[in-house]
Amino acid sequence: MPRDLPLRRSLRSRLLGLSALVSLCSIVATAWLVVSLTAVAIGRERGQALADDARIYDTLVGYAATHPDWSGVGPTLRALSERTGRRVTLTDEARHPLADSGGEGSAGTLPSKASATVDALAVDTTLARSATGSSIDRIDPRAVGPFRLTGRERDDLAARASRTAACLRDAGPAQEVEVSRAPNGRAQIEVDGHVLDTGDRCGADGLQRRTRTETRALAQLGGLVNDCLGDRHAAQVRLADDLTWVPADVRGAPDTRAVTSCLSTARREQLDPYVAPPALLFATAPDRKIATFFDLSGVNRMRIVGVTLAVLLTTVTVTFVAGTRMVRPLRALTGAAQRMADGDQSARVEVAGDDEFGRLAAAFNLMASRRQELEWLRRALVSDVAHELRAPVSNVRGWLEAVEDGVVPADESLVSSLLEEAMLLQHIIDDLRDLSAADAGALELHPEDVDAASLLGQVARAHHGHAGSAGVELRVRAEEGLVLCADPMRLRQAIGNLVSNAVRHTPAGGTVALSAQREGDDVVFRVADTGSGISGEDLPKVFDRFWRAEKSRSRQSGGSGLGLSIVRKLAEAHGGSAQVSSVVGEGSVFSLRLPG
Numbered sequence: 001m002p003r004d005l006p007l008r009r010s011l012r013s014r015l016l017g018l019s020a021l022v023s024l025c026s027i028v029a030t031a032w033l034v035v036s037l038t039a040v041a042i043g044r045e046r047g048q049a050l051a052d053d054a055r056i057y058d059t060l061v062g063y064a065a066t067h068p069d070w071s072g073v074g075p076t077l078r079a080l081s082e083r084t085g086r087r088v089t090l091t092d093e094a095r096h097p098l099a100d101s102g103g104e105g106s107a108g109t110l111p112s113k114a115s116a117t118v119d120a121l122a123v124d125t126t127l128a129r130s131a132t133g134s135s136i137d138r139i140d141p142r143a144v145g146p147f148r149l150t151g152r153e154r155d156d157l158a159a160r161a162s163r164t165a166a167c168l169r170d171a172g173p174a175q176e177v178e179v180s181r182a183p184n185g186r187a188q189i190e191v192d193g194h195v196l197d198t199g200d201r202c203g204a205d206g207l208q209r210r211t212r213t214e215t216r217a218l219a220q221l222g223g224l225v226n227d228c229l230g231d232r233h234a235a236q237v238r239l240a241d242d243l244t245w246v247p248a249d250v251r252g253a254p255d256t257r258a259v260t261s262c263l264s265t266a267r268r269e270q271l272d273p274y275v276a277p278p279a280l281l282f283a284t285a286p287d288r289k290i291a292t293f294f295d296l297s298g299v300n301r302m303r304i305v306g307v308t309l310a311v312l313l314t315t316v317t318v319t320f321v322a323g324t325r326m327v328r329p330l331r332a333l334t335g336a337a338q339r340m341a342d343g344d345q346s347a348r349v350e351v352a353g354d355d356e357f358g359r360l361a362a363a364f365n366l367m368a369s370r371r372q373e374l375e376w377l378r379r380a381l382v383s384d385v386a387h388e389l390r391a392p393v394s395n396v397r398g399w400l401e402a403v404e405d406g407v408v409p410a411d412e413s414l415v416s417s418l419l420e421e422a423m424l425l426q427h428i429i430d431d432l433r434d435l436s437a438a439d440a441g442a443l444e445l446h447p448e449d450v451d452a453a454s455l456l457g458q459v460a461r462a463h464h465g466h467a468g469s470a471g472v473e474l475r476v477r478a479e480e481g482l483v484l485c486a487d488p489m490r491l492r493q494a495i496g497n498l499v500s501n502a503v504r505h506t507p508a509g510g511t512v513a514l515s516a517q518r519e520g521d522d523v524v525f526r527v528a529d530t531g532s533g534i535s536g537e538d539l540p541k542v543f544d545r546f547w548r549a550e551k552s553r554s555r556q557s558g559g560s561g562l563g564l565s566i567v568r569k570l571a572e573a574h575g576g577s578a579q580v581s582s583v584v585g586e587g588s589v590f591s592l593r594l595p596g
Contacts, residue, residue, distance in 0.1 A: 018322050022315050029311045033304065052084040056283050057116050057127040060090070064276040065120035065143035065183075070098045073276075077101040089282040090118070098279055110282050119278040121268045137264040144184035145274035146217035153211045154185040160207055161187035167202030184214075210241055221270050228262035229254070239263075329357040333364055345372040389428065392421040431562040434569070445487040445573060452516035452523060453478035459492055460514060463499045471508030474499075478516040484523045484596050486574055491594075494570040495525055497563040498590045502529035506587075518596060522576070525592040534582040542580055543568045567592070 063076055070090060077088045081101035089110060090098040116127055120140040149157070161179045168177045168191065178190045189196040189204065196204055210218070222239045226248075229236060234255045236248035243263065247254050332349050339347035348368060349361040396418055402408040437444075453476075460474045467474050495514070502512045510530040517524055534542060543564050567590075568578040575595050582588035 018318065021318060025314050025318075026311050029307050033307045037303065052086055053115060053283055054127050056080050056084060056086065056088055057118065057124070057281065060118045060279075060281060061120055061123060061128070061140050062142050064118055064279070065140040067276050068274055070276050070279060073099045084283075086283045086285060089284075090279045091282070092277070092279060093117075095280065111284060114280040115283045116281045117278055118276075118281050120275040121271060122278070137267060139264075139267055139271070142183045143271050143275050145271040146220060147184045147214055149185040149211055149213050153213060154181075154187070157187040157207065157211070161189055164202045164204055164207060165189055168204075171202065186211075186214075208241075214241070217270075221266055224266035224269055225259070225262050228265055229258060232258050232262070234258045234262075326357070329361060333361060336364065336368070340368060340371075345375060389425065392425045392428075395421050428562070431566055434566050445490060447485050447487050447574075449483050450486050450488045450491060452482040452484060452525070453480060455488060455492060456495070456514045456516055456525070459495045459499055462492075462496060463503060466500070467503050467512065470503055470506070471510075472503050472506045473511045475511060475513045476515075477513065479518065482516055482518060482523060484594060486594060490570050490573070494567045494592060495527065497567050498527040498592075501563055502527050502531065502588070502590070505529060505531040507531065510587075519593075521596050522593050523596045525594070526589055527591075528587065528589040530587040533584040533586055534580070534588055535584055539580060539582060543578065564590075 059076065059080060060073070063073055064070075067073075073090065077090065077099050078101050080086070080088050086101075088101040090100075091110070091114075092098055095110070116124055120143045121138075123138045123140050125138065158179070158181075165177045165179050168189065176192050180188055180190050180195075182188055187207065189207065218239055218241065221243075222237075225239065225245075226236045232255075235253060237245040237254050237259055238248045239245050245254075245259055245263070329349070336347040336349045345368070348365050399408065399414060399418055403410045403414065408414060456476045456478050460476050464474060499512060499514065506512055506529045512530075513526075513528045515526045515528070564578075571578040571592050571594065576593050579591045579593070580588060581591075
């Protein structure tokens with residue numbers, strides 16, 4: 001199993017990705033909310049600014065249209081400033097102050113560009129709040145000049161208009177009839193929102209008659225127009241009350257463009273003495289005023305709550321889904337551990353993916369397999385120990401019962417047989433004690449410098465009698481001066497067990513060879529025999545406790561079954577290892593590899 005996981009598969013990367021996703025959703029939602037609210041606020045602020053500019057401009061244009069100069073505009077500027085919160089300043093075209101909403105001496109530094117030019121005879125239609133003048137001459141309709149009626153004329157027309165309106169209401173109750181005033185003070189009738197300009201009912205025609213003031217003003221305007229046309233050598237015209245025109249001489253056809261141009265010029269010339277001169281308008285926010293881009297209005301509060309709930313719902317959903325997927329293998333692992341605690345040795349976890357959870361599941365399965373194997377070995381060990389002890393104990397009991405019953409006399413041969421069984425029991429017990437000490441890590445070693453050739457000679461002499469009786473030849477071959485640090489008694493015990501096992505499995509006429517040589521930093525002891533050999537499927541089991549290649553072999557020919565297990569434990573106690581290689585029908589080679 002690899003030590004480190006790829007970053008894309010690790011739990012850390014998943015948690016990091018989940019955190020980044022939640023953070024990204026929060027950032028995007030917050031950014032969208034801020035941009036949206038800011039855009040709405042800026043749009044609202046801009047709309048309010050445009051509305052304020054239009055109100056200021058329209059009011060000042062109306063003032064210019066009805067006053068010959070700007071001398072009394074101060075109160076108007078202050079009223080506009082209070083309504084809009086803007087600082088309003090008027091200057092002439094040379095930027096000399098005319099009036100300021102803050103009073104005299106408070107103009108300060110003005111912007112480099114004026115907000116607008118206030119001129120009643122040249123209205124800026126983009127700022128005008130209403131249709132202030134025709135699309136041709138752009139003259140504010142409130143600029144009436146000499147067309148303004150006298151007080152007596154206004155009162156007389158107002159009385160006529162009231163009578164006419166009452167008559168029209170009586171004649172047509174379903175109609176909405178109102179009396180209004182034109183910019184020059186003339187009373188007029190509005191029926192359903194439209195000005196009544198013709199009709200003979202209720203004396204409506206009397207309201208349309210031109211007053212003396214209007215007659216003089218119209219005649220003056222007509223003279224100015226014809227003077228202009230005369231300078232251009234164009235035909236003369238005659239003006240009507242609504243400033244439309246007709247040719248003065250049916251024999252001549254006037255130039256329409258010339259008439260239109262002259263009419264506009266004549267109107268400006270006629271109205272110029274009655275209107276204020278052009279002025280530059282500066283409408284600015286005062287220094288103390290801070291524009292508000294965000295407010296907790298009902299709509300904004302609902303928007304904030306909606307975005308918050310959406311982010312919270314997304315976060316909870318993503319976290320729940322990701323957490324469920326992450327917790328699922330932990331739940332499976334917990335369930336398997338609980339089943340194992342309840343005694344189910346076959347409990348396993350399905351390994352899904354090569355991440356931390358997958359590796360944890362694989363490690364758990366490996367642990368469970370080894371635990372099951374160890375449990376099986378424990379049970380097998382108990383069974384094998386009972387089986388190994390049963391035979392000598394049964395023999396001793398049988399002979400003693402026979403002596404007690406008088407069947408067999410307690411002679412020297414019986415005592416010798418019982419002693420042999422007791423020694424066999426002692427041998428098994430000593431082997432089990434050594435294995436127990438090795439398993440517990442309490443096997444005591446007394447290392448010292450050991451000459452390998454001398455040790456092999458001692459082992460060969462100890463087994464010479466046994467090998468001779470079995471017809472097996474012992475051979476020893478070791479390098480001279482080969483010395484290692486080991487416990488000589490335990491090392492002789494290990495090699496002796498290998499020699500005893502080799503002699504036992506080698507037929508008469510065979511050979512058992514003992515050798516020792518240095519390989520790198522290690523010293524390798526080998527015991528090779530020419531016996532029957534071990535099959536490949538049995539080789540991994542030869543060092544297991546109580547294992548025998550022939551299950552039917554008796555105690556007398558098979559040993560205790562613990563010798564090779566003790567050999568492996570003694571080699572491991574020295575920091576080495578034990579190996580075996582074998583060919584069926586040719587023999588086996590057991591090796592002890594110890595640190596040199």
